[in-house]
Amino acid sequence: xxxxxxxxxxxxxxxxxxxxxxxxxxxxxxxxxxxxxxxxxxxxxxxxxxxxxxxxxxxxxxxxxxxxxxxxxxxxxxxxxxxxxxxxxxxxxxxxxxxxxxxxxxxxxxxxxxxxxxxxxxxxxxxxxxxxxxxxxxxxxxxxxxxxxxxxxxxxxxxxxxxxxxxxxxxxxxxxxxxxxxxxxxxxxxxxxxxxxxxxxxxxxxxxxxxxxxxxxxxxxxxxxxxxxxxxxxxxxxxxxxxxxxxxxxxxxxxxxxxxxxxxxxxxxxxxxxxxxxxxxxxxxxxxxxxxxxxxxxxxxxxxxxxxxxxxxxxxxxxxxxxxxxxxxxxxxxxxxxxxxxxxxxxxxxxxxxxxxxxxxxxxxxxxxxxxxxxxxxxxxxxxxxxxx
Amino acid sequence: xxxxxxxxxxxxxxxxxxxxxxxxxxxxxxxxxxxxxxxxxxxxxxxxxxxxxxxxxxxxxxxxxxxxxxxxxxxxxxxxxxxxxxxxxxxxxxxxxxxxxxxxxxxxxxxxxxxxxxxxxxxxxxxxxxxxxxxxxxxxxxxxxxxxxxxxxxxxxxxxxxxxxxxxxxxxxxxxxxxxxxxxxxxxxxxxxxxxxxxxxxxxxxxxxxxxxxxxxxxxxxxxxxxxxxxxx
Numbered sequence: 001x002x003x004x005x006x007x008x009x010x011x012x013x014x015x016x017x018x019x020x021x022x023x024x025x026x027x028x029x030x031x032x033x034x035x036x037x038x039x040x041x042x043x044x045x046x047x048x049x050x051x052x053x054x055x056x057x058x059x060x061x062x063x064x065x066x067x068x069x070x071x072x073x074x075x076x077x078x079x080x081x082x083x084x085x086x087x088x089x090x091x092x093x094x095x096x097x098x099x100x101x102x103x104x105x106x107x108x109x110x111x112x113x114x115x116x117x118x119x120x121x122x123x124x125x126x127x128x129x130x131x132x133x134x135x136x137x138x139x140x141x142x143x144x145x146x147x148x149x150x151x152x153x154x155x156x157x158x159x160x161x162x163x164x165x166x167x168x169x170x171x172x173x174x175x176x177x178x179x180x181x182x183x184x185x186x187x188x189x190x191x192x193x194x195x196x197x198x199x200x201x202x203x204x205x206x207x208x209x210x211x212x213x214x215x216x217x218x219x220x221x222x223x224x225x226x227x228x229x230x231x232x233x234x235x236x237x238x239x240x241x242x243x244x245x246x247x248x249x250x251x252x253x254x255x256x257x258x259x260x261x262x263x264x265x266x267x268x269x270x271x272x273x274x275x276x277x278x279x280x281x282x283x284x285x286x287x288x289x290x291x292x293x294x295x296x297x298x299x300x301x302x303x304x305x306x307x308x309x310x311x312x313x314x315x316x317x318x319x320x321x322x323x324x325x326x327x328x329x330x331x332x333x334x335x336x337x338x339x340x341x342x343x344x345x346x347x348x349x350x351x352x353x354x355x356x357x358x359x360x361x362x363x364x365x366x367x368x369x370x371x372x373x374x375x376x377x378x379x380x381x382x383x384x385x386x387x388x389x
Numbered sequence: 390x391x392x393x394x395x396x397x398x399x400x401x402x403x404x405x406x407x408x409x410x411x412x413x414x415x416x417x418x419x420x421x422x423x424x425x426x427x428x429x430x431x432x433x434x435x436x437x438x439x440x441x442x443x444x445x446x447x448x449x450x451x452x453x454x455x456x457x458x459x460x461x462x463x464x465x466x467x468x469x470x471x472x473x474x475x476x477x478x479x480x481x482x483x484x485x486x487x488x489x490x491x492x493x494x495x496x497x498x499x500x501x502x503x504x505x506x507x508x509x510x511x512x513x514x515x516x517x518x519x520x521x522x523x524x525x526x527x528x529x530x531x532x533x534x535x536x537x538x539x540x541x542x543x544x545x546x547x548x549x550x551x552x553x554x555x556x557x558x559x560x561x562x563x564x565x566x567x568x569x570x571x572x573x574x575x576x577x578x579x580x581x582x583x584x585x586x587x588x589x590x591x592x593x594x595x596x597x598x599x600x601x602x603x604x605x606x607x608x609x610x611x612x613x614x615x616x617x618x619x620x621x622x
Contacts, residue, residue, distance in 0.1 A: 003498055010486040289482040292443055293496045293543070294471020296464045382444045385478075 004299075008307050015279070022275045023315035026364060029268040030319030031326075034349055034357045036261045038327060039254045042347035053213045055116065055239040056220055058085075059205040060232050067202035068232050073109070075226060076206050081219040083211050084115035087186060087203035093157025093166065095147065101160060103143040105182035106204070107189040110136075116209045126151075126172020134188045137168040140179030144170075157182075164192040207239075265360060272368035276308045280372040287376050288384035301377035308369025309362060316361020324349040391417040391440050391551070391583065396449030398435050398606075409435040410446070411606045417599070419550065422577040422584040424593045427603035433587045434555055436603065440585065441553045442470050454550050471499045475544030477554035477573075477586075481536040483528040489515060489539045490524040496547045514542040518572060534565030541572055545582065552576055554586040558593070570596040 012019050058076060060066035067089075076085045089107040094100055110131040114122060122138065130136045139149065149155060149170060156167045168184055190200040210219045220236035227234040237245070280287070287300060327349045398410040410432045417423045417440075425433040438444035439451055442458050451458045454473045461469055470476075475496075483492045493511035502510070515521050518538040528536055537557060544552050554573065558566035574596045576582040586593065594600055602609040 003504075006491075007487070007495070007498070010491075014486050285482065286484055289476070289478065289484075290495075291467065292441075292470065292476050294467050294499050296467040298464070299499075382438050 004303050004306075008303055008310060011279075011283075011303075011307055012311060018275060018279075019311060022272060023311055023318070025271055026268055026312050026315035026361065027319035027322065029264050030316040030357050030361050031323040032319075033261050033265060033360060034320050034323035034353060035327070035347070036254075036257050037353045037356065038347040038349055039257065041350065041353075053238070053240070054210045054216060056208050056210060056216060056223075056236050057205055057239060057242045058208060058223055058234050058236050061235040062232075064205065066232070067204060068206070068234065070201045070203050072227065072232075072234070073203060073206055076208055076223060077112075079208075079219060079222055079226065081210050081212070081215045081222075083209045084112045085206050085208035086112045086116045087206050089186065089189070089202070089204040091157070091162065091166075091184075091189060092160040093182075094160055095155060095157055097158045097160075103140075103146070103180045103182055105157060105184070107186040108183045110185050110187075113138075113183070116207055118209070121175055123172055123175070129171035130183075130185070133169065133171060134185050134191070135166070135168050136171040137182060137184045138172050138174055139170050139183075140174040140181045141177050142180040143182055144173055146180075162189065162193060163196060164189070166192060265364065269364050269367050272308065272312060272364055273371065276304070276369045276372040279307070280304060280376045284376065284379070284384055288379070288381045291381045292385070297377040301373045304373035304376055305366065305369045308373070309365030312361050312365030312368065313358065316358055316364070319361070320349070320354050320357045324354065390419050390452075390454070391415070391585070392450075392452040393436075393440060393446075394450040394452075396436075396439060396446040396451060398432070398439065398444070399447045408606050410439070413449070413603075413606075413608045415601060415608060417583060417585060419583050420577065420581050421599060422574055422597045423586075424597040424600045425585065425587045425603060426589070426593075426600055427609075430605075431603040432606040433603050435606075437553055437555055437585060437587045441474050441476065441551070442466050471496065471547065473549050473551055475547070475549040475552040475582075477537070477540050477544050477552065477557045479556035479559040481528070481533070481540045481560070483536055483539055483543070485528050488525050488527055489520060489531065489542075492528070492539060493543050493546045496543060500547060510546055511542075514546040515539070517545070518542045532565075533561055534568060537561060537565070537569050538572065541569065541576070545576060545580070549582075551583045551585065554584070554588075556588055556590075557586055558588060558590045563592075566590060566592065 058068075058072070060068050070087065073085055073087050076082060086109045091105045091107050092101050093105045095102060110127075113130070114124070114127045126138060130138050137155070144150065147155075151170050151172060153170050154167060155170065156165060158165045166184070166188060174181055174183070186200075186203075193200045208219075208223075210216050216238060220238075223236050224234055287304075291297070291300060327347055331348060393413055393415045396410055396413045396415075397408070400407040400409055413432075413436060415436075425436055427433050435444065439446050439458075440453060442453065442461070445459065453469075456469060456473070458466065458469070483489075484495065487495065490508070490511045493514050494507045497507040497510060500507075512521065512524060515524055518541055520535060520538055520542070523531060523535060523539075528539070531539065537560075541552075541557075544554075552573070557573070558569050561569060570590075570593055573584050573586065577584050577598075586597075600611075602611070
């Protein structure tokens with residue numbers, strides 16, 4: 001078949017605009033499939049990066065928006081197996097109020113923070129500063145990048161849930177590239193609220209570290225039992241499960257998108273098949289002549305199928321490489337973070353995805369070229385010559 | 390040698406049967422230049438297609454170059470055509486995206502010849518038809534007469550014993566038509582090819598060795614034809 005390659009290439013170049021448009025449609029579809037295929041793995045990678053297997057969250061069973069009494073923190077600390085626990089309370093502070101809350105910010109307990117988040121490898125000097133200064137803040141790298149802040153900067157957040165505006169000095173970073181969190185001392189918020197005559201004796205949720213991954217399930221059951229039939233019953237879950245649920249709607253969205261992607265691929269098969277049919281129809285006389293001079297049916301079928309497959313595969317490769325380039329660019333350039341989209345840097349076109357979409361493009365070529373090529377190969381030479389000439 | 394014995398061809402057209410050929414027996418010795426003539430619908434193109442291995446008779450025997458064509462399957466028939474028969478069509482039917490040389494190399498792709506040999510043979514065939522200077526021209530850049538010469542070169546480039554032409558002069562002016570007929574006669578004279586053409590062109594009678602007349606699917610006795618022509622005069 002290789003000796004027919006120049007002939008196949010010439011035929012592809014016969015109608016350059018049509019070949020380009022068909023190739024572009026296939027390339028775009030494959031790029032889309034490629035990008036969407038990165039979503040499930042990207043989401044998993046994102047969750048794995050976020051979560052530790054010994055950290056659990058304890059929140060109100062009624063939902064995340066319902067608070068828990070602050071006294072629960074001490075009770076959780078006393079459960080056997082719990083190494084340390086820290087409270088988190090959503091502040092909802094806006095740096096630029098007209099833009100709303102652009103990064104997640106929480107009031108936390110400074111003392112236990114380092115032990116609960118040992119795996120974050122926060123600089124001990126920064127943790128020390130965080131404990132020492134009541135207005136200190138630890139900020140994730142994603143937010144530092146997005147806002148253009150650095151350690152030592154002074155920033156002010158206007159509360160959207162609490163009627164206070166707080167100024168902070170950034171005393172350190174949370175050294176994780178995609179981390180957007182902004183932590184500050186719970187006491188700082190409590191004092192500000194007290195100054196306005198409001199007490200602050202609740203917390204949003206508790207994060208606890210368990211001493212052994214094998215004990216996590218037992219500790220969670222014990223904590224839930226501890227607060228059963230109390231004024232605020234609790235629900236516990238692992239950190240991965242917590243973030244998984246948080247992004248649960250995104251997973252459903254991914255499923256829908258993958259279904260849409262499959263339909264896009266199917267549409268492209270039809271478009272490519274239509275193009276192949278047109279290409280064959282306008283060459284029906286030439287094909288009859290080829291058969292007259294001795295081209296066998298299988299050879300006619302093979303050259304036409306090769307034409308459709310070559311176009312689809314080359315276009316697919318271009319689309320796949322384009323999407324790979326785009327994700328690599330995003331990986332290095334992305335500086336923002338949006339909880340709705342997740343960190344784009346985690347979405348990478350892997351070698352496995354590349355191979356998968358190249359096979360898909362090849363398959364699109366085969367399927368789209370099959371029927372037109374078969375029809376042309378089976379057509380009677382004499383009948384065709386009579387019809388055409 | 391081309392031998393047809395009691396060949397009939399019946400087409401089914403809707404509910405009707407069309408008898409394109411009826412009990413035709415014909416022998417064309419090797420190295421002859423023969424013309425099949427007759428009015429439209431007389432069955433001459435059907436006869437040409439059958440002896441060239443493009444179509445199969447409903448009944449009767451066809452033996453060409455010592456090969457009984459009814460014994461051959463589709464693929465074997467295609468191989469037979471590639472090896473033994475060269476085709477010239479009324480509308481030249483060159484591949485427009487290939488140059489003259491590449492059009493000639495096309496049938497050679499079916500052989501085991503290497504690239505250099507294919508190229509050399511294509512250039513030789515172009516020289517035979519007087520178009521060596523047009524090798525890199527595409528069909529759209531050639532005149533009708535030149536395109537038909539390239540088509541004749543394509544028909545002989547793989548050195549078949551038989552060259553068949555369906556109205557090879559039908560789309561040409563008088564001068565080019567004479568040139569093509571002369572070229573076909575040269576193939577017979579200098580290269581020993583058996584040439585069979587279907588034509589309405591009466592000028593062909595000057596160039597061919599024998600003429601076979603058909604009417605309504607039946608081969609007409611030459612003496613009867615001559616008598617009818619004499620009566621017309």
